[in-house]
Amino acid sequence: MHDPAIPFTRFLDPDGRPCAALPPCADDAELLERLYRQMVLTRLFDQKAVALQRTGRIGTFAQGLGQEAIGVALGAALRPDDVLVPYYRDTGVQLMRGARMEEVLLYWGGDERGSAFADPLAREDFPICVPIATQALHACGVAAAMRIRDQHRAVATTCGDGATSKGDFLEALNVAGAWQLPVVFIINNNQWAISVPRSLQCGAPTLAQKAVGAGIPGEQVDGNDVLAVYTRIQAALERARQGKGPTLIECLSYRLSDHTTADDASRYRPNEEVSAAWAREPIKRLQAFLASRGNWNEQREQDLIEHCQAQLQLAVERFERIGEPDPDQVFEHLYQRWPTPLAEQREQMRERVARRGGQAHE
Amino acid sequence: MSDKTYSLVEAVNLALARAMADDENVVVLGEDVGVNGGVFRATLGLRERFGRKRVIDTPLAETMLGGLAVGMAAQGLKPVVEIQFMGFIYAAMEHLVSHASRLRNRTRGRLSCPLVMRTPMGAGIRAPEHHSESTEALFAHIPGLRVVVPSSPARAYGLLLAAIDDPDPVLFLEPTRLYRMNPQPLQDDGQRLPLDSCFTLREGQDLTLVSWGASVHETLQAAARLAEQGVEAEVIDVACLKPLDLDTLEASLRKTGRCVIVHEAPRSGGLGGEIAASLYERAWLDLRAPIQRVTAPDIPPPLYRLEQLYLPGVEDILAACETVLDYA
Numbered sequence: 001m002h003d004p005a006i007p008f009t010r011f012l013d014p015d016g017r018p019c020a021a022l023p024p025c026a027d028d029a030e031l032l033e034r035l036y037r038q039m040v041l042t043r044l045f046d047q048k049a050v051a052l053q054r055t056g057r058i059g060t061f062a063q064g065l066g067q068e069a070i071g072v073a074l075g076a077a078l079r080p081d082d083v084l085v086p087y088y089r090d091t092g093v094q095l096m097r098g099a100r101m102e103e104v105l106l107y108w109g110g111d112e113r114g115s116a117f118a119d120p121l122a123r124e125d126f127p128i129c130v131p132i133a134t135q136a137l138h139a140c141g142v143a144a145a146m147r148i149r150d151q152h153r154a155v156a157t158t159c160g161d162g163a164t165s166k167g168d169f170l171e172a173l174n175v176a177g178a179w180q181l182p183v184v185f186i187i188n189n190n191q192w193a194i195s196v197p198r199s200l201q202c203g204a205p206t207l208a209q210k211a212v213g214a215g216i217p218g219e220q221v222d223g224n225d226v227l228a229v230y231t232r233i234q235a236a237l238e239r240a241r242q243g244k245g246p247t248l249i250e251c252l253s254y255r256l257s258d259h260t261t262a263d264d265a266s267r268y269r270p271n272e273e274v275s276a277a278w279a280r281e282p283i284k285r286l287q288a289f290l291a292s293r294g295n296w297n298e299q300r301e302q303d304l305i306e307h308c309q310a311q312l313q314l315a316v317e318r319f320e321r322i323g324e325p326d327p328d329q330v331f332e333h334l335y336q337r338w339p340t341p342l343a344e345q346r347e348q349m350r351e352r353v354a355r356r357g358g359q360a361h362e
Numbered sequence: 363m364s365d366k367t368y369s370l371v372e373a374v375n376l377a378l379a380r381a382m383a384d385d386e387n388v389v390v391l392g393e394d395v396g397v398n399g400g401v402f403r404a405t406l407g408l409r410e411r412f413g414r415k416r417v418i419d420t421p422l423a424e425t426m427l428g429g430l431a432v433g434m435a436a437q438g439l440k441p442v443v444e445i446q447f448m449g450f451i452y453a454a455m456e457h458l459v460s461h462a463s464r465l466r467n468r469t470r471g472r473l474s475c476p477l478v479m480r481t482p483m484g485a486g487i488r489a490p491e492h493h494s495e496s497t498e499a500l501f502a503h504i505p506g507l508r509v510v511v512p513s514s515p516a517r518a519y520g521l522l523l524a525a526i527d528d529p530d531p532v533l534f535l536e537p538t539r540l541y542r543m544n545p546q547p548l549q550d551d552g553q554r555l556p557l558d559s560c561f562t563l564r565e566g567q568d569l570t571l572v573s574w575g576a577s578v579h580e581t582l583q584a585a586a587r588l589a590e591q592g593v594e595a596e597v598i599d600v601a602c603l604k605p606l607d608l609d610t611l612e613a614s615l616r617k618t619g620r621c622v623i624v625h626e627a628p629r630s631g632g633l634g635g636e637i638a639a640s641l642y643e644r645a646w647l648d649l650r651a652p653i654q655r656v657t658a659p660d661i662p663p664p665l666y667r668l669e670q671l672y673l674p675g676v677e678d679i680l681a682a683c684e685t686v687l688d689y690a
Binding site: 083085 | 425
């Protein structure tokens with residue numbers, strides 16, 4: 001899990017007790033509360049989305065149960081003019097980048113409008129990426145554009161542990177190192193790529209050391225210690241913005257849920273392992289730390305949960321009020337300059353809709 | 363008009379230089395495109411003129427080239443990527459299929475992908491293994507992509523400028539066999555040619571010959587031979603393989619009633635089949651003979667001792683013409 005040559009950062013132990021000299025952000029009560037509230041919101045959003053999937057109101061959904069610290073820390077460390085190039089388990093950071101809850105539900109509810117992002121904060125961010133690890137190269141392209149234009153911005157891209165086995169990931173590290181691109185690669189090592197455990201994914205003791213061959217710094221953090229994740233991502237993004245090159249950060253976490261709502265992890269994963277992992281999850285850890293400093297209590301927790309549930313309820317209502325998509329949309333955005341040869345096919349599709357009484361389905 | 367003549371590869375170079383001079387968002391990247399000017403010299407002199415920031419030698423990784431271009435284009439740059447040979451493009455294909463061609467659609471227009479991927483295609487230059495492919499049909503199958511093949515220096519110049527201008531991804535396939543054939547006078551006037559359109563290279567009433575890329579040359583030679591016998595063939599260079607300008611092809615077929623489609627790519631699943639099927643759907647009552655295809659057989663391009671066997675020749679085209687003309 002570790003390698004002596006690869007730095008590892010953890011400030012809070014699983015019980016929320018400091019286990020190293022704390023970073024300055026540990027004294028930023030406002031920041032810590034924001035991180036905490038956002039982690040709780042992310043977890044409750046996931047629960048709500050799973051419930052919506054179970055009742056048929058959205059399709060397959062990938063939740064991030066137990067990995068909330070990574071996305072939330074990243075969201076807090078990114079600046080508005082940085083660019084996020086996420087993968088598909090990134091609701092936490094997407095919400096912090098201005099994606100609206102109803103947009104996230106709309107995407108997983110089978111509608112491309114969910115990636116159109118109305119909020120200008122997320123205007124340049126990529127939509128979530130499904131083909132594994134391909135996003136790492138898009139992030140390098142975005143970073144290369146920033147370099148070409150002499151901009152002092154950074155790109156953050158995320159992936160899971162499985163993605164690090166792909167050529168795209170390694171080619172991305174390689175070019176980022178060769179060109180010293182302003183990009184930060186963040187691995188959510190949640191130990192499982194659907195049914196394949198980390199031990200079968202790669203023979204190296206850490207995933208962070210893949211950076212070594214690319215000539216870029218690689219490090220590990222305790223991905224369930226939001227202080228550690230925030231501090232290290234913050235530093236890496238700042239390095240990138242200053243033109244000091246890329247960083248690879250492997251966040252050690254654990255996927256407490258199934259891979260997606262279409263998966264059943266009990267087929268391949270012992271319950272004892274999952275129970276043990278619950279003892280290390282990130283939300284209780286930060287809560288204990290906040291409480292130890294007198295910054296959190298039972299009442300505030302109750303208020304927060306009620307507040308989040310109310311927000312979620314409103315988001316679901318907004319999501320459900322969004323009308324059905326216009327069938328013409330399937331051609332509308334395929335090309336900006338509409339190719340006349342496609343007119344015949346669009347007409348045939350309209351005839352199909354007409355045969356179906358104005359509906360997309362028979 | 364200036365008397366200076368340009369080969370197809372020189373026309374590509376001229377268009378790249380013009381696009382880079384006109385729009386600072388245009389960047390060229392690929393393996394050996396900078397200092398070396400490209401293995402075919404398509405990017406010769408660009409590095410000296412536009413600098414290393416805009417003419418970029420990359421690590422040797424085609425998947426990376428595809429992915430980088432997507433990211434750059436999403437930021438509003440206009441990357442023109444060179445893939446050294448079409449036989450090496452497959453590693454970049456996922457980025458064309460799953461990302462470049464879909465980014466605008468999947469973000470409902472919020473992000474787009476105005477990239478051009480250029481690559482030399484085709485057989486006939488006695489090249490090593492994997493340097494002679496014509497797999498355009500694989501790419502023409504992808505919604506959201508444009509696939510363009512020039513068959514002359516002038517069309518290479520005008521179509522490449524149009525491809526770089528285009529706000530969506532374009533795969534630009536350059537027939538290596540034509541790279542240095544028949545230089546033509548060319549005005550560097552920045553004039554774009556239309557995408558999504560066929561070019562009628564020769565008008566005729568008796569039959570329609572349809573081709574693209576290097577095969578256009580054998581097709582034109584066949585038409586010249588037919589003319590000697592008093593048969594006037596219309597020759598259409600499809601030029602844009604995705605989307606297909608079926609209207610032009612249909613109008614010609616309605617006029618002539620007879621059609622031969624010539625392509626260098628293997629027959630099964632080739633675009634000749636797509637064109638023939640579309641023409642049957644639209645105009646079969648006007649057909650006076652079954653449409654014929656002259657193509658490579660379903661084999662990989664042979665190494666160069668048997669390479670010519672693979673390429674449709676003038677006599678093969680004439681034989682197919684005879685077949686369609688034999689129907690009363």
